[in-house]
Amino acid sequence: MTYRNPPTTPRKSATFDDYTLSEIRRAAATGIYDIRGAGAKRKLPHFDDLLVLGASISRYPLEGYRERCDTSVVLGSRHAKKPIELKIPITIAGMSFGSLSGPAKEALGRGATLSGTSTTTGDGGMTEEERGHSKTLVYQYLPSRYGMNPRDLRRADAIEVVVGQGAKPGGGGMLLGQKISDRVAEMRTLPKGIDQRSASRHPDWTGPDDLEIKILELREITDWEKPIYVKVGGARPYYDTALAVKSGADVVVVDGMQGGTAATQEVFIENVGQPTLACIRPAVQALQDLGMHRKVQLIVSGGIRNGADVAKALALGVDAVSIGTAALVALGDNDPRWEAEYNELGTTAGAYDDWHEGRDPAGITTQDPELMKRVDPIAAGRRLANYLKVMTLEAQTIARACGKNSLHNLEPEDLVALTIEAAAMAGVPLAGTNWIPGKNGF
Amino acid sequence: MPATRLSKTAAHDHASRVFDLDAMSLRELNQALHRLTPGSNETAWEVLNPKGSHSVAVGVDQPVSIDVRGSVGYYCGGMNDGAAITVHGSAGPGVGENMMSGSITIKGDASQYAGATGRGGLLVIEGNASSRCGISMKGIDIVVHGNIGHMSAFMAQSGNLVVLGDAGDALGDSIYEARLFVRGKVNSLGADCIAKEMRTEHLELLQGLLDRAGVTGVKPAEFKRYGSARTLYNFNIDNADAY
Numbered sequence: 001m002t003y004r005n006p007p008t009t010p011r012k013s014a015t016f017d018d019y020t021l022s023e024i025r026r027a028a029a030t031g032i033y034d035i036r037g038a039g040a041k042r043k044l045p046h047f048d049d050l051l052v053l054g055a056s057i058s059r060y061p062l063e064g065y066r067e068r069c070d071t072s073v074v075l076g077s078r079h080a081k082k083p084i085e086l087k088i089p090i091t092i093a094g095m096s097f098g099s100l101s102g103p104a105k106e107a108l109g110r111g112a113t114l115s116g117t118s119t120t121t122g123d124g125g126m127t128e129e130e131r132g133h134s135k136t137l138v139y140q141y142l143p144s145r146y147g148m149n150p151r152d153l154r155r156a157d158a159i160e161v162v163v164g165q166g167a168k169p170g171g172g173g174m175l176l177g178q179k180i181s182d183r184v185a186e187m188r189t190l191p192k193g194i195d196q197r198s199a200s201r202h203p204d205w206t207g208p209d210d211l212e213i214k215i216l217e218l219r220e221i222t223d224w225e226k227p228i229y230v231k232v233g234g235a236r237p238y239y240d241t242a243l244a245v246k247s248g249a250d251v252v253v254v255d256g257m258q259g260g261t262a263a264t265q266e267v268f269i270e271n272v273g274q275p276t277l278a279c280i281r282p283a284v285q286a287l288q289d290l291g292m293h294r295k296v297q298l299i300v301s302g303g304i305r306n307g308a309d310v311a312k313a314l315a316l317g318v319d320a321v322s323i324g325t326a327a328l329v330a331l332g333d334n335d336p337r338w339e340a341e342y343n344e345l346g347t348t349a350g351a352y353d354d355w356h357e358g359r360d361p362a363g364i365t366t367q368d369p370e371l372m373k374r375v376d377p378i379a380a381g382r383r384l385a386n387y388l389k390v391m392t393l394e395a396q397t398i399a400r401a402c403g404k405n406s407l408h409n410l411e412p413e414d415l416v417a418l419t420i421e422a423a424a425m426a427g428v429p430l431a432g433t434n435w436i437p438g439k440n441g442f
Numbered sequence: 443m444p445a446t447r448l449s450k451t452a453a454h455d456h457a458s459r460v461f462d463l464d465a466m467s468l469r470e471l472n473q474a475l476h477r478l479t480p481g482s483n484e485t486a487w488e489v490l491n492p493k494g495s496h497s498v499a500v501g502v503d504q505p506v507s508i509d510v511r512g513s514v515g516y517y518c519g520g521m522n523d524g525a526a527i528t529v530h531g532s533a534g535p536g537v538g539e540n541m542m543s544g545s546i547t548i549k550g551d552a553s554q555y556a557g558a559t560g561r562g563g564l565l566v567i568e569g570n571a572s573s574r575c576g577i578s579m580k581g582i583d584i585v586v587h588g589n590i591g592h593m594s595a596f597m598a599q600s601g602n603l604v605v606l607g608d609a610g611d612a613l614g615d616s617i618y619e620a621r622l623f624v625r626g627k628v629n630s631l632g633a634d635c636i637a638k639e640m641r642t643e644h645l646e647l648l649q650g651l652l653d654r655a656g657v658t659g660v661k662p663a664e665f666k667r668y669g670s671a672r673t674l675y676n677f678n679i680d681n682a683d684a685y
Contacts, residue, residue, distance in 0.1 A: 145559040150521040189580040194675040204536040204555040221501030
């Protein structure tokens with residue numbers, strides 16, 4: 001019998017992990033970068049790294065189900081004659097018709113309206129489905145200007161000038177030819193079946209001085225009635241917020257890297273921009289430094305999932321949050337009931353992100369007439385409303401526990417962080433210490 | 443309104459409403475224009491002392507004529523839907539941006555992004571236009587008597603751009619279905635933009651555009667046509683060098 005040296009356990013590289021190896025093989029086989037939907041999937045410092053302190057001897061709580069905890073918010077009071085009043089500080093983020101099906105857009109409008117909040121158009125213009133079913137509709141003003149027209153501008157309740165988004169700050173959009181139906185093509189003034197590249201820059205302005213003039217034009221066209229938001233990706237939140245305020249914005253929207261997109265390069269989504277948690281305090285600081293906190297409202301989006309996230313974001317100083325990915329899940333996106341079909345597409349429920357291919361088994365990110373029938377706009381709208389209600393109740397539960405009779409009375413002093421990273425980003429103490437990394441010289 | 447008056451002007455043989463921006467605000471001007479309803483008798487407007495003001499006569503949606511006596515800043519006639527606007531001077535960036543219908547005539551020169559994303563109507567620039575003229579145009583017709591600057595008709599989707607003079611670098615970069623007609627020299631063509639055959643239908647189309655723009659003494663046969671090679675319409679990795 002020959003002696004064999006004891007073998008070591010096979011060990012995979014942490015650097016070259018299974019996903020990385022599969023991506024190298026995919027790139028080598030296809031010669032094209034990976035395009036997908038959704039936001040950053042990597043592990044990032046997030047709201048889970050924060051805890052709310054609750055009441056104590058020095059802070060007494062409010063009675064759940066008895067004492068009122070206000071959730072309403074007014075957006076756009078700086079310049080607009082007709083600011084938006086929402087019942088809850090959770091709005092639906094911009095998602096395009098084209099990227100989403102007509103029934104999905106209608107469901108978003110229905111759910112938002114039932115909940116007393118707003119929904120937002122996207123890079124494809126305003127559809128009758130969403131205008132008709134959305135009490136409060138924010139009209140995005142995007143670099144591509146697909147479907148842009150003054151009539152829709154006037155029948156919007158607010159205008160959101162989109163400079164960037166969290167999934168791809170500095171990147172334009174891409175709608176591949178297979179999703180370009182006749183209707184989508186007509187709305188975008190392009191031939192059917194060709195790839196539609198949405199520009200990354202606006203065609204008729206560059207920089208903050210131009211933006212100020214552009215905002216003036218939009219106000220003049222709409223007789224100074226509509227709130228004007230400026231949305232930026234989470235790149236340089238302090239300066240972007242300050243410049244948006246300088247340019248005349250009523251509302252600043254900051255979208256962190258967990259914020260979703262319909263389609264862009266995987267390398268972009270995972271490597272460009274900052275986590276939502278890292279964007280909030282710099283944006284709030286910019287407003288405070290300018291004396292504009294609570295005068296210009298701040299909306300933050302990217303990875304908001306539940307009422308705890310809402311409460312923590314508001315405690316850090318934001319006025320409202322916005323959800324996109326979570327709203328799609330409430331409609332039925334990535335539902336395990338379609339597992340067999342996800343498997344046929346080489347994925348699994350919960351991981352499906354090839355939204356640009358238009359083959360969504362859940363019927364949401366598609367223009368396929370058969371698939372989109374799977375979304376019942378009334379039932380899906382109800383699910384979204386239920387979900388928004390739960391988020392609101394959760395946020396109220398936390399606020400009452402901190403003795404707050406309004407969600408907007410939550411404050412950074414109600415928070416601690418579980419990690420040094422989160423403490424530094426959020427500007428709150430590491431749990432069990434009075435240490436805020438970066439403050440007081442430490 | 444105290445600072446407006448009815449007067450006979452050289453431009454019109456009927457009474458026009460005169461709006462002096464030295465005496466009244468831009469907001470009052472635009473709101474007065476937006477209050478117009480179909481069939482209004484106030485069909486002729488004259489704007490005095492624009493002095494480079496931005497957003498003069500934006501979002502007008504009635505078929506009135508507006509004569510602006512002097513030069514304007516950014517976005518004059520932005521999103522115009524039906525009005526006939528004449529600027530008796532030069533125009534700053536983004537003149538006629540996203541125009542839906544109607545017409546805008548610039549007697550002088552136009553700055554960057556003239557007619558950007560325009561969807562309809564006619565934009566005539568009797569002088570020169572700067573860079574990015576007709577950027578992302580979506581159905582507008584633009585006629586420039588002079589020259590146009592670099593990157594004009596970038597990502598132009600639809601409509602016609604006619605240039606009696608020369609075009610700068612990278613004309614029609616990433617162009618879709620817009621048609622470009624240039625009478626003079628083109629410095630260089632952008633990605634996926636090529637010279638195309640001028641067929642009878644194009645000569646007829648161009649003659650119509652020249653007529654509408656009041657151009658005389660110039661024949662369609664003097665122009666060359668440019669448009670999309672359509673090689674970048676669907677992503678192909680072998681074309682990556684073109685981007």
